[in-house]
Amino acid sequence: MKLDATDQRILRELRNDGRVSNAKLAERVGLSATPCWNRVRALEEAGVIEGYAALLNQKALGLPDTVIIEVKLAKHDERTLDRFGEALADLPEVVEAFLVSGEYDYLIKVAVAGTEGYESFLRRKLYRLPGFQDSRSMFALRCLKRSVSVEP
Numbered sequence: 757m758k759l760d761a762t763d764q765r766i767l768r769e770l771r772n773d774g775r776v777s778n779a780k781l782a783e784r785v786g787l788s789a790t791p792c793w794n795r796v797r798a799l800e801e802a803g804v805i806e807g808y809a810a811l812l813n814q815k816a817l818g819l820p821d822t823v824i825i826e827v828k829l830a831k832h833d834e835r836t837l838d839r840f841g842e843a844l845a846d847l848p849e850v851v852e853a854f855l856v857s858g859e860y861d862y863l864i865k866v867a868v869a870g871t872e873g874y875e876s877f878l879r880r881k882l883y884r885l886p887g888f889q890d891s892r893s894m895f896a897l898r899c900l901k902r903s904v905s906v907e908p
Contacts, residue, residue, distance in 0.1 A: 757802040759908065762787065766795055767804070767908040774808040811904065819849070819867035822896040823874055826860035829887040836887040837861075843885045849877050860892065 759767070765785040769776060776784070782792035799805045814820060829836055837855070844853050844864065852865040868874045874893075882888065 757799075757804060759804070763795060763799060763804075764908040766792070766799065770796070770805065770808075771905055771907065809904065814867045817867075819869055819873070821868050821870055821874065822851075822899070823866050823868055823877075824894045824896060825864045825866060825882070826892045827862040827864060827882070827888065828859070828890040829861045830889040831887060832861070840885055840887040847877075847881055849881070 762785060766781065769781055769784050778793050778796070779789055781796070782789045785792060787795070796805070814822070829840055840862075841853075841855065844850055844862070847866075849866045849868060850864055851867055854863045855861065856863045866874075866877060868877055874895075878891070882891065
């Protein structure tokens with residue numbers, strides 16, 4: 757799907773406020789309500805808009821700390837990668853996970869409650885995943901940028 761300037765304005769507005777009403781969105785991007793609604797639906801159907809979500813505050817939920825963990829697997833066969841990836845995706849502490857190139861196989865971002873929460877996550881969950889071999893971790897000191905998607 758080729759995006760024009762109006763589509764990009766719609767996407768920027770929705771990226772900033774996914775709960776904006778169609779009437780307000782149309783006003784902001786310079787369209788009437790029906791054409792705006794049609795464009796949003798077309799963007800959804802084309803897969804440009806994958807969905808809508810609420811951003812939750814980790815600290816308010818009792819998980820104030822973010823840890824970035826690099827994980828190395830014991831083997832790299834298809835079955836090991838699939839099993840590890842599926843098990844990793846099921847862990848509620850995992851906010852993001854990437855299969856990556858380089859010395860380590862996965863880069864994961866987890867939300868925990870301090871060093872005790874981190875130790876518990878490691879010992880009770882991460883270390884028990886199928887194929888796990890080694891990890892290296894870094895506590896995030898401060899978040900400098902947080903975005904849920906790229907800007908169009």
